[in-house]
Amino acid sequence: MIRLTLSSGSLRTLIEHQVPGWLARANRHTSAMRRRRRFSGPAIWGEIKRILMELQHHKCAYCERPMGNSVQANIDYDVEHFRPKGRVTPWPPPEKALRLGIRYSTGNGAADGYPLLAYEPGNLAVVCKMCNSPLKSDYFPIAGTASNASTDIAELDAVEKPLLIFPLGTQGRAPEEFITFHGIVPAPVKRSGPARRRARVTIDFFELHLRTDLNDGRAHCLVQLWDKIQLAKKGSSKQRQDAREVLAAAQEDYWPFSGCARAFLSLHTSDPQRAEQYYRAAHDIVTRKEPGLYPGSRSTSPRRHRPTR
Ligand SMILES: [Zn+2]
Incomplete structure (x- = not known):
């Protein structure tokens, strides 16, 4: 949001x-x-x-x-x-x-x-x-x-x-x-107080943390952004330029799931190791592997045999 x-x-x-x-x-x-x-x-x-x-x-x-x-x-x-x-x-x-x-x-x-x-x-x-x-x-x-x-x-x-x-x-x-994202998971910005309560109610109310279509959409977004981050650093001149354009677009209002995208790009600047963990978890969701950091985000997976934790 x-x-x-x-x-x-x-x-x-x-x-x-x-x-x-x-x-x-x-x-x-x-x-x-x-x-x-x-x-x-x-x-x-x-x-x-x-x-x-x-x-x-x-x-x-x-x-x-x-x-x-x-x-x-x-x-x-x-x-x-x-x-x-x-x-x-x-x-x-x-x-x-x-x-x-x-x-x-x-x-x-x-x-x-x-x-x-x-x-x-x-x-x-x-x-x-x-x-x-x-x-x-x-x-x-x-x-x-x-x-x-x-x-x-x-x-x-x-x-x-x-x-x-x-x-x-x-x-x-x-x-x-009020609301930020830990990878694809929406979470209150504040640790306590009325602002945290308002974020918690909004997340619970719209089930923003539970809806598979939203989690999938955010996971695809993070995978795309991670690839562009790498290309922006290591690609050819044209690839670097294209990647920078996509990374800028991801912070615009029109970008789908832009709240999640902005939080991820901000985290990558401050804590790239944590951002990579979130990317790995998103990658696993996109490729239908283990749910990684997001247990319960996918209730059925053709390649997963262990029950959801
Ligand atoms: Zn909606």
Whole structure:
């Protein structure tokens, strides 16, 4: 997860330019809900989905899985309400708490959700089907007190203290301040305190450490980067130039799993031996050998005979 910076004003300008009249319709629907005090209205957020997809560089906002930019990719991804529009169900559900050993509480939910934010662009993100449903669903874990009286997200954040990290816009601290990667494994940056708790909840919530597709994607990324690091040092003049270009691209926002890539390249600068260990583990995953440093990251492997540790 990485911060994708765009101010609220810039996003609104973009929406008005590409879908004229959308903001005015959104305001009318919000005014209607202010009277009703519950969500009811058309799903016009789908009309700005393409805008969000482009702003997100065609990656899921939460897990950084790449999406295409075709009509088919459009079908694979949903517009997600960070604060649920209709109701908030307490998280985690008992099955998940048991499966992941979660013992912390994250609020009691809210019957009415956040109807006033249903049409707020700053409450929307484009996410993959897995992140949206079943994982995000109508959950919104918080450490503070639930409140849906305002449309000011900064005000709500101060009262509610959201435990999930929202990567879009300029509100709050960037995801990279909370979550780093040990090789392909997401981990809290901080050793203790609220920042560690928020990272832990976000990782557990989206199962960023457990999903095989994400671990495979990150492993392929690390193997590619390791090869480019070697070529940047030892290749021909052309190979060195090409490798440097790829290593620079891997730190751009558009790179799939760029949070993982940035952490790996930073580690290689500070601790190349540790980086090589992470590379070896990623290599073993890519080549379907032992899971190395990542037990449990792959539940079935045609070349592995010992049980997962
Ligand atoms: Zn996702």
